[in-house]
Amino acid sequence: MQLPPNSATESWPTPNYVNPETRGHIGMAVGILLAVMVTIILAIRLYARKWLTRGFGLDDVFILLAYLPATAYTIIGIVAEQKFHWNRHTWDLELEYFVPGLQLILVNQILFNLATSLTKLSILALLHRLTSASGDRMMTIAVMASIAIISLNCFIFIIVSIFQCTPLWEFWELSSGPQNCIDQDAHLRAINLINTLTDWLVVLLPLKTALGLNLPARQISMVIFLFGVGVLASSAGIARCYFAWMLTTNFDTVWNNWSSWFCSALELNIGIICASIPATKPFFSSYLPNVFETTFRPHNSMTMDWNRKLLTQSPSLTTFIDQSSTSSTFLPQHPTPLLSNPQLANLNKPLPPIVSNRHVDLEAQPVPVNEFGPYTRSIKTSLPQRAGVRFSDPCRNLPPSSSQPQDRTTILIMYRADNESVPIQQIPSRASFA
Structure with a gap:
């Protein structure tokens, strides 16, 4: 890690290691809540697909694979917040907490790219199944092209993240001199911008197919709700881009990195929930019919x-x-x-x-x-x-x-x-x- 210049550190206030300003425990509370919700929703989805509808497919495999790095990303952020105090300002953080915190950041960069790409691939795999069944050739080609772009993007950014410094340990080594690393600011801006654009692509791509379906009014309301949740997750990606940009222009790295992690955790977990809600309908219709009958039952x-x-x-x-x-x-x-x-x-x-x-x-x-x-x-x-x-x-x-x-x-x-x-x-x- 490149240390900030002396002109920036001279303007910092006096370090406060006893009673510093922190983000509190909001990251841990929200992270645990999201992890529990995602685990329950995903378990219901897999149960419904495997034993109720007997329709376990490639989209379920992708979402299960996305759950593992997304949960690990959330847990690592909680550990960095609680154990290594990465919810403080940079000038209030003890020196011994910088190196383990930077190591966790590198791991989280790889996990984020893997989790967000697998979640998008799961949604696109389900959309490919629908467009293939409906015979929409143009939409099928668009879905296949999106799958290829997202897969290639995931592979490239994971490779670049692993080899952004040579040797790799220079990424977490504190140094005031030059290091043998790529332009990390440009890499960070590019990865966040491309991920946000592909988020909106996956959210808006099924819109034409959904509007072409002759659905009852209540099912149309459910589709609109799902698109709303997808827009919420994509909006969290926009906020993540903003805080990633702040990382490249502001030397308070620790404080801004917590905000970037928080928005990324929201984006990953809400994205998995949004992708899993449609598959949970058979479970709720079978075991909670009185609660969900008026929502899911079509009109006579x-x-x-x-x-x-x-x-x-x-x-x-x-x-x-x-x-x-x-x-x-x-x-x-x-x-x-x-x-x-x-x-x-x-x-x-x-x-x-x-x-x-x-x-x-x-x-x-x-x-x-x-x-x-x-x-x-x-x-x-x-x-x-x-x-x-x-x-x-x-x-x-x-x-x-x-x-x-x-x-x-x-x-x-x-x-x-x-x-x-x-x-x-x-x-x-x-x-x-x-």
């Missing part, structure tokens, strides 16, 4: 006929009583008020009479002449054949009486699964009097 596309009275409702089956007067494949947009007097119902199209112990074919059923007039048209329906039951009052099994007529009411109950998109052709109800 079936339009309800308000002329049919709802009897039962379940996730897979819905039962209605048909009270409509006409047969139509188009359902009304607004509910129609029910008649207060049931005898005023339109009975111009009655159903055939009930025959005991006889199968009724709904595909084509001729209707005989009755007291309401002839009806010879066959009733056709596009519904698949289902097992159905016709219900009537118990009086139909009694012997007919010539002295007093018996009332007989027929109710047709139709069933339709919620996932069927074929509209139901309504069959009018009938109330006949024997």
Whole structure:
């Protein structure tokens, strides 16, 4: 490490090793919180991909590999803050803490490049899977080009970081004379600028694919939330660039390096969380359905006929009583008020009479002449054949009486699964009097 010139050190205040100004313990608190959150989210993601959806892929491998250097980066920063007091001003730091702190900085440079590159590769691997399935050739080429650029950038900067000084120990050796090192300020500015640009590239690249999906409103809200988290992580990268620039223009190296580490830790951990949230949906849908049902469950596309009275409702089956007067494949947009007097119902199209112990074919059923007039048209329906039951009052099994007529009411109950998109052709109800 090149010591600052005498003109800069002469303006520094008197060192205070007893009660110096520090950053406090905010780095340790935030670092531990981020590490715990990332560990939990990543464990849920891997469990869901491996045992729930059986879709463990290359993106999961990349995110698991990114977790290791990101967590090590966070822990090393906490150790440097708490043990080597790298949360102070440079003039308040004891001389024996400079060398181990600089060694940890060199390790963290390599870990940061590795972690951020693997996180981006994980997101791009998932995006490549989506674009390949959708057949978007141009987007697939863009994703592959981004993967190549980020991989090459990671390799080059890791090599440059390892060999920036020859021999390497000159990086942490305090010297006022010239050293056999590259321009470390230019290297630091370049690595932070390129990493920030690729962060925004990975965040904005899936935007076209996401907007092209025909998603329900609540799922669109979830996509917007994920993009917001990605923008937050990229904004932390912008702040990191600022403090990295301060390192090259301000000689208070220790104080500015803590700020750069803090922003980098936020960027790495939030990036892993953002990349893992979509994969955790099956877990929460399976084990916490009451909490996340309203967010993840899509809307039912079936339009309800308000002329049919709802009897039962379940996730897979819905039962209605048909009270409509006409047969139509188009359902009304607004509910129609029910008649207060049931005898005023339109009975111009009655159903055939009930025959005991006889199968009724709904595909084509001729209707005989009755007291309401002839009806010879066959009733056709596009519904698949289902097992159905016709219900009537118990009086139909009694012997007919010539002295007093018996009332007989027929109710047709139709069933339709919620996932069927074929509209139901309504069959009018009938109330006949024997």
